[in-house]
Amino acid sequence: MRTSRSDGAAGAEGRAALGRRARRIADVLAKEYPDAGCALDHRGPFELLVATILAAQCTDERVNQVTPALFARFPDATSLAAADPAELESLVRSTGFFRAKARSLRGAAETLASRFADGFPSRMDDLLTLPGVGRKTANVVLGTCFGQPAIIVDTHVRRVSQRLGLASTDDPDEIERQLQDLLPADGWTDFSHRLTFHGRRRCHARKPDCGQCVVAGLCPSHVV
Numbered sequence: 001m002r003t004s005r006s007d008g009a010a011g012a013e014g015r016a017a018l019g020r021r022a023r024r025i026a027d028v029l030a031k032e033y034p035d036a037g038c039a040l041d042h043r044g045p046f047e048l049l050v051a052t053i054l055a056a057q058c059t060d061e062r063v064n065q066v067t068p069a070l071f072a073r074f075p076d077a078t079s080l081a082a083a084d085p086a087e088l089e090s091l092v093r094s095t096g097f098f099r100a101k102a103r104s105l106r107g108a109a110e111t112l113a114s115r116f117a118d119g120f121p122s123r124m125d126d127l128l129t130l131p132g133v134g135r136k137t138a139n140v141v142l143g144t145c146f147g148q149p150a151i152i153v154d155t156h157v158r159r160v161s162q163r164l165g166l167a168s169t170d171d172p173d174e175i176e177r178q179l180q181d182l183l184p185a186d187g188w189t190d191f192s193h194r195l196t197f198h199g200r201r202r203c204h205a206r207k208p209d210c211g212q213c214v215v216a217g218l219c220p221s222h223v224v
């Protein structure tokens with residue numbers, strides 16, 4: 001039953017109060033980060049999919065340094081599917097885990113070129129059939145390129161949503177469901193981008209800057 005999803009996050013606070021607090025947090029973050037969005041440079045869903053696969057365990061800035069040469073050499077799924085593995089590994093080496101990422105890129109490109117030659121897939125179920133693509137990557141593409149409501153649970157959203165008491169689990173799929181339950185769908189994508197910005201700017205992993213945090217008054221983890 002859908003109402004049970006965020007019961008764990010609600011706890012003693014209660015579901016209705018948690019929902020109100022979540023919406024207030026979303027409003028404050030919207031004012032603080034009005035332009036928050038996808039930080040990966042891309043022109044269309046193919047490039048964003050590739051960039052998001054490369055962004056695993058890597059900064060967006062590093063990925064943005066790598067992708068211009070990558071897309072110049074392999075501008076579409078067909079060319080990427082036929083890439084020489086050694087050349088591809090060399091191009092993405094600096095993003096880390098380059099062998100696994102190169103394998104995922106080729107596998108995803110092969111599937112795109114063979115099964116989705118008529119158009120880039122815009123359904124979650126289809127995107128999840130691509131090698132190396134999980135819900136986070138699929139949500140990035142769906143939310144950014146297709147305007148579909150998407151909660152994107154990256155490392156920042158995972159950490160900040162738990163500190164804010166909006167999620168009660170470390171499991172990304174469950175965090176996605178819990179956040180979906182708290183906010184209207186038309187705000188999902190922007191809200192997750194703003195949580196990511198907040199994680200980068202203020203709610204750092206090691207030492208959150210609670211003294212300068214705009215949602216400190218709404219956060220149960222606020223450290224004085």
Ligand code: SF4
Nearest residue numbers: 203208210213216219
């Ligand atoms: S008050 Fe501190 S822990 Fe809570 S969201 Fe802000 S920076 Fe993070």
